[in-house]
Amino acid sequence: MATTALKHNVTGETGAVSNLAAVEGDLRPVTILFADIRGFTRLSEVLPPEKLVAAINGCFEVLDEAISHYGGEIDKFIGDAVMATFGAPVAHADDPRRAVLAALDMQSAMSRFNAQLRRQIGCELEMRIGINTGVVLAGPIGSRRKRAFTVMGDAVNVAARLEHAAPVGGILIGEATRSYLGSAFRLRMRRSVHIRGKDMPVRSFVVLGQSLAVRRGAASEQHLGREAELQSLSDGLAPLRSGTRAVIDLEGSMGIGKSALVQALRRGAAARSAGWLNVACPPYGQDLPYTTLAGLLRGLLQRIERFESLELESILAASLDVEGLDVGLAAAVVRDLLARSTQPLDERTSTLPAQLRKGLLAWTTKALLRAAAQQRSLIVAMDDCHWLDAASAAIIEEAIGDLANSSLGWLLVHRPGWAPPASWPVNTRITLQPLDARTSGELAHALLGPSASDESVAFVVDRAEGNPLYLVELCSAVAEAGMPAEPRQTAETAAQPSHLTDQLRSLILSRIDSLDASARRAAHVAAVMGHAFPATLLRRVLGPGDWGAVLARLEEHAILRRESRARGDGRGTTWIWHFRHPLVQETVYASLLSGTRTAMHRVAGDALEQMTDDAVADRLALLALHFGRSDDRDRAVHYLCAAGDRARILYLNREAIHYYEDALGRLGNAGTDRVRRAEVLASLGAALEVLDEDEAAMDSLRAAVDLEQRQEIKADLWRQIAEIHRRRGTYAAAHEGLARAEGCLHTAASPLQLARIRIARSMLAVSRGADAEARSLGAEAIALLDRQQGVELERAAAYRAIGIAAARQSDMPVARDAFGRALECASAGNDALMSATISLNLGTVLHLQGHIEDAGKLYQQSLEFHERIGAKRGVALASINLGDLSWRGGEGDWDQALTHWQRSLRLYEEIGDQRGLATTLRNLGEAHVLGARFADAEPLLRRARVLSDELEDDENRDAVDRALARLWAATQASAP
Numbered sequence: 001m002a003t004t005a006l007k008h009n010v011t012g013e014t015g016a017v018s019n020l021a022a023v024e025g026d027l028r029p030v031t032i033l034f035a036d037i038r039g040f041t042r043l044s045e046v047l048p049p050e051k052l053v054a055a056i057n058g059c060f061e062v063l064d065e066a067i068s069h070y071g072g073e074i075d076k077f078i079g080d081a082v083m084a085t086f087g088a089p090v091a092h093a094d095d096p097r098r099a100v101l102a103a104l105d106m107q108s109a110m111s112r113f114n115a116q117l118r119r120q121i122g123c124e125l126e127m128r129i130g131i132n133t134g135v136v137l138a139g140p141i142g143s144r145r146k147r148a149f150t151v152m153g154d155a156v157n158v159a160a161r162l163e164h165a166a167p168v169g170g171i172l173i174g175e176a177t178r179s180y181l182g183s184a185f186r187l188r189m190r191r192s193v194h195i196r197g198k199d200m201p202v203r204s205f206v207v208l209g210q211s212l213a214v215r216r217g218a219a220s221e222q223h224l225g226r227e228a229e230l231q232s233l234s235d236g237l238a239p240l241r242s243g244t245r246a247v248i249d250l251e252g253s254m255g256i257g258k259s260a261l262v263q264a265l266r267r268g269a270a271a272r273s274a275g276w277l278n279v280a281c282p283p284y285g286q287d288l289p290y291t292t293l294a295g296l297l298r299g300l301l302q303r304i305e306r307f308e309s310l311e312l313e314s315i316l317a318a319s320l321d322v323e324g325l326d327v328g329l330a331a332a333v334v335r336d337l338l339a340r341s342t343q344p345l346d347e348r349t350s351t352l353p354a355q356l357r358k359g360l361l362a363w364t365t366k367a368l369l370r371a372a373a374q375q376r377s378l379i380v381a382m383d384d385c386h387w388l389d390a391a392s393a394a395i396i397e398e399a400i401g402d403l404a405n406s407s408l409g410w411l412l413v414h415r416p417g418w419a420p421p422a423s424w425p426v427n428t429r430i431t432l433q434p435l436d437a438r439t440s441g442e443l444a445h446a447l448l449g450p451s452a453s454d455e456s457v458a459f460v461v462d463r464a465e466g467n468p469l470y471l472v473e474l475c476s477a478v479a480e481a482g483m484p485a486e487p488r489q490t491a492e493t494a495a496q497p498s499h500l501t502d503q504l505r506s507l508i509l510s511r512i513d514s515l516d517a518s519a520r521r522a523a524h525v526a527a528v529m530g531h532a533f534p535a536t537l538l539r540r541v542l543g544p545g546d547w548g549a550v551l552a553r554l555e556e557h558a559i560l561r562r563e564s565r566a567r568g569d570g571r572g573t574t575w576i577w578h579f580r581h582p583l584v585q586e587t588v589y590a591s592l593l594s595g596t597r598t599a600m601h602r603v604a605g606d607a608l609e610q611m612t613d614d615a616v617a618d619r620l621a622l623l624a625l626h627f628g629r630s631d632d633r634d635r636a637v638h639y640l641c642a643a644g645d646r647a648r649i650l651y652l653n654r655e656a657i658h659y660y661e662d663a664l665g666r667l668g669n670a671g672t673d674r675v676r677r678a679e680v681l682a683s684l685g686a687a688l689e690v691l692d693e694d695e696a697a698m699d700s701l702r703a704a705v706d707l708e709q710r711q712e713i714k715a716d717l718w719r720q721i722a723e724i725h726r727r728r729g730t731y732a733a734a735h736e737g738l739a740r741a742e743g744c745l746h747t748a749a750s751p752l753q754l755a756r757i758r759i760a761r762s763m764l765a766v767s768r769g770a771d772a773e774a775r776s777l778g779a780e781a782i783a784l785l786d787r788q789q790g791v792e793l794e795r796a797a798a799y800r801a802i803g804i805a806a807a808r809q810s811d812m813p814v815a816r817d818a819f820g821r822a823l824e825c826a827s828a829g830n831d832a833l834m835s836a837t838i839s840l841n842l843g844t845v846l847h848l849q850g851h852i853e854d855a856g857k858l859y860q861q862s863l864e865f866h867e868r869i870g871a872k873r874g875v876a877l878a879s880i881n882l883g884d885l886s887w888r889g890g891e892g893d894w895d896q897a898l899t900h901w902q903r904s905l906r907l908y909e910e911i912g913d914q915r916g917l918a919t920t921l922r923n924l925g926e927a928h929v930l931g932a933r934f935a936d937a938e939p940l941l942r943r944a945r946v947l948s949d950e951l952e953d954d955e956n957r958d959a960v961d962r963a964l965a966r967l968w969a970a971t972q973a974s975a976p
Helices: 002-013 040-046 049-069 095-121 154-165 175-181 227-236 238-242 258-267 291-308 312-317 327-339 354-372 390-402 437-448 454-464 468-481 502-513 517-529 535-542 547-556 582-591 594-609 619-628 633-649 653-664 671-690 694-707 711-728 731-745 751-767 771-785 792-808 812-828 832-848 852-869 872-890 894-911 914-930 934-951 954-974
Strands: 026-038 073-078 081-086 126-142 147-152 171-174 185-193 202-210 246-251 275-280 378-383 408-414 428-431 532-534 560-566 573-579
Touching: 026 049, 026 095, 026 154, 040 049, 040 095, 049 073, 049 081, 049 095, 073 147, 081 095, 095 126, 095 171, 095 175, 095 202, 126 154, 126 175, 154 171, 154 185, 154 202, 171 175, 171 185, 175 185, 175 202, 227 246, 227 258, 227 428, 238 246, 246 258, 258 378, 258 408, 275 291, 291 327, 291 354, 291 378, 291 390, 312 327, 312 354, 327 354, 354 378, 354 390, 354 832, 437 454, 437 468, 454 468, 517 535, 517 547, 517 573, 517 582, 517 594, 532 535, 535 547, 535 573, 535 594, 547 560, 594 619, 619 633, 633 653, 633 671, 653 671, 671 694, 671 711, 694 711, 711 731, 711 751, 711 914, 731 751, 751 771, 751 792, 771 792, 792 812, 792 832, 812 832, 832 852, 832 872, 852 872, 872 894, 872 914, 894 914, 914 934, 914 954, 934 954
Parallel strands: 126 171, 246 408, 246 428, 275 378, 378 408
Antiparallel strands: 026 081, 026 126, 073 081, 126 147, 171 202, 185 202, 532 573, 560 573
């Protein structure tokens, strides 16, 4: 758009478009800083030219240091002014904050520079700064002979005007910048600034300095000053007294006191009569399926077995809704999950479809929750829900919803940025704020003891910023080492956590430095292990020695804490060490040199390889984590791919994508890497394809084609690309892809490879309306697969193609039989995704035959499955069918049907599926015609007509034309 507009303007004025190069760069949000320095004229009167230049350069040098320190770039020097950008050419998540911090440092640097000038020549300089944020054009600007990178746009002009309006020695920011800062700075509103060319004045704010707002922290053991929040928590549990569900949402930043408040609730009267179960959502678990659910199930089993001495099978058999369920299989699925082994513990679970596995886990979870809450109310306190994995969240949501009449309390504790989905029935919401100065002082006095000086308390309170963890850590350091001297100002390194203040970081590290050499080594190794880790793993990495006494000293110094937790297989317990505060672990980890960290991660990976899945929960994920951060590239790639493959099996494709992308970052394009890279790219493409991220999927598959040298594999990749094109309605590209696939096979193709091509061509024929050809190709594929072993999924796809073609020909008996056979084959092949897709097709046949209830069940089941795995195209197709079913040709629920169709439209637009979009537009337009909403119908049908022309879809185009004819006739009939 920028290029077009610029060319239009130049053409209108000079006609010299042909002499102008195309506009380069991009549009991006950038924060612009203008600083104007006053007083150079006075300096020129007292300094010779060479000294004047040295003074000017020295001033600009100190300003540049402040700007570059926060990631800004000097755009240009304009006489005695400076223009800097934050966000171009490199963007950061917090560019507005960086710009304001840089401005504060610039004013401080100017004060120090002026002190030198006063001593030397008795003069000083003044500076005012203006800052604004907005979308600008960033790129090389200028003539062909001389061009430089800069930014252009309205936001730049506003920043310049703000600098002119700023007070001398002050910083003035615009409303756009202020909106990004939150409460990080103390601001005072100033008069609005009138900008030439703008109708409305721009609101402006003077920056007074940084605020005492909390950045981050970790849990403390004090709840001083939280009486009101504690009462709200107690009141939120009131439904338990009547035997019904209670759900409480507790939000607070890291270290603000969430855990302390929860412990105070547990000790209070409201929770004293109830059972209590703590469930942690581990930080590495967000991308791992069922991590949190495994912890919940372990806790429930331990609780029930402790009070009732029952085995898992006995507990499940006593459930109210056990009828028709295989209790032994459900118990085996649970044990398999708790073991987190790379190999199933029970042979029956090895071939279990992922969807059935999920269903059994959900039912078992609800059965165990009911059993645990039978004797007395149970409160499930879920900590760090911001790390809750999606698979666990789906089952927990189902449990919360279905167990409304059970005396279960759910306490959801998390940091800002995460919230329970709107569908979760939360009855109490609490957000914790920083402590005020009075309460902070009382807490500091309590922690430091009665002999603490006012100076020590003030030191702690000033630097803690109302964060209980900061208070605890600062008090611990002061109590052990006394009041520290003011630290020397040093530049931050990339390895240091950005959420730590320099003072707190220094104090935490001073505690570590005060330990003996053995204890320091143990703390460093523990930091590499993570926030929590098995004691056996820590000892293996530490190596031979009397580490028991060393770890005891770390426990005495409140660095580490030990507790008993369930083993990986859920049988018995094991010792787990964890840092008293995650903040300590992050600080110690960041203090290690990168070479030291990578070496320790490799040692941890070596130790994990020697341990069993039974002893360590999530062993495969931990292997990927440690080798992924080590210098052992080969094993990093191996375990990252293994973790990705496991996630794909469980239909957690988003998690799989993260693993594959991490693996790809370590692989080259030559030698043995070439083959492995092609394989990983193919796996990545398959995961993206399931999520209907078609462009990204095809990019990965094409990249795999370029690297792959095995012709039979290359043929299969081209077939997958063609399938994506077919689903998107780009049929010419689909034909080309299949032709390339056939070209790779030549005459040495196996029956299986030929069958896959026939199936793809059959589905392409269906899409183009060639139903007889599609049935013939499908039959050829089935014949090729005859007597082949392990080809259940290919048979399912062939039968499905025949079924679709037969249904389009109104041959419903053949279609229903074909879909039935396809479902049997998909089930035998343990492919829940294909089963869900075929269920949609079978539901359509049942719908057309008038079996409305049966069709609705199949549609809904398929919709829920596709929603769980994030398959947008499947959700869109199910929504279309549900909309048609709800509407029933004008005799059903219009509002419900419209909701389904609009969802389908939104999803097809999002994934770029033109064929699905055209079909949905036609369906919705026809429904509007039947409902006499002619004005709404016409634009939908005309857009469907344009898309059908572009796709050369004669069948849909004819259907749209008939609908437009009915619209025209109905419009004429209703005319006065």
